[in-house]
Amino acid sequence: MSAAGARRADHAPGLLGALACATLLWPLLAGAAHADGCSVSIDADDMVQFSTHVLRVDAGCPEVQLTLRHVGEMEAHVLGHDWVLARSADVGALTSAGLAAGFDKGYLPPGDPRIIAATRIVGGGQSATITFSTDKLQPGVDYAYFCSYPGHAGLMRGRLLLVGRPRLATNLSEAAPATP
């Protein structure tokens, strides 16, 4: 009994130290996991799936950096993936037009203004990073991301949500004319 008590006493400082360490580290780890909201990443695989069906972007970010990783093994022309952002209402028309455009055009109609942002098509082990302006995104509009590879959009589709305070106030103050 006294031996057990002594052992407990011996372990106490170590346990407290570990708890203190974890308490100190936790905010750092949590911060790293959430990044800054201006940088997001998503995986795609050989099962024709995105790793998430919702991406949240901080509305206060002037630009968003998105990274798509193909974590599968299939080559781009066999089972490639891309990440395309558009209004939800435009996804159907864009996938149809993309099919007609073909692989060499990334299965997207070139220069189509309905495409808000898009990566190239990547194969297994590859990744692509793009940056797009949040000025293109308006509150109250549903935005979707999808893979334009033929037949994928039914499975590979998600919602892009703008969260937090928008940049509108900042933009207005920046746009205000200087008083003479």
Ligand code: CO
């Ligand atoms: Co795909």
